[in-house]
Amino acid sequence: MIYTVRPGDxxxxxxxxxxxxxxxxxxxNQLTTDQLKPGQVLQVKVEEAALDTIRHRVxxxxxxxxxxxxxxLSVTELKQLNPLASSNLRIGxxxxxxxxxTPGSEAIFYHTVPRERLFPALPNDTNSLYRNW
Incomplete structure (x- = not known):
């Protein structure tokens, strides 16, 4: 993969x-120094694990x-994926x-039950109605 160096990289x-x-x-990239210049082109070999990430535009x-x-993610994990100078984000x-x-990842789905299908709970009831099903 080809990566073009941006200011601050x-x-x-x-x-x-x-x-x-x-x-x-x-x-x-046969680099002899850590100094990078904006616009410099680098070769990056993407590991399999990197395919589990995508880019999000703010x-x-x-x-x-x-x-x-x-x-x-936690905010800490997000910061680990993105070396940020501050917590302030810019649009774009x-x-x-x-x-x-990604395959094998868990997804969370929410389902809203219509009010007419809800059963009232009695005080101290531990869902005994549902245990008998």
Missing amino acids: TLFAIAQRYQTSVERLRQI LAGESLYSIARKYG QELTVKNVA
Whole structure:
């Protein structure tokens, strides 16, 4: 895979983003220094684990917390996937997140039961009605 260096990128951040090591990036790209220049092109060998991540573009009103929750992550995990200078996000900023649609991952679905299908609970009732089914 080809990666174009952006302002503020470091070898460490790129290695984390693509789940590889700084040493491997140096070796693949024959780098003798850690200095990167915006626009510089790097080869990145994407490991199988990196395929479990996707990019999320920040929308108006989103926060680290809301994005983490959307993808089933903690804020700490989201920060580990994205070396951020601060917790402030910009609209249009891209973040790496776990792909919730990967095979074998668990999905949470919510189902709303219509009010007319609900049964009232009695005090101290431990769902005995349902235990007999």
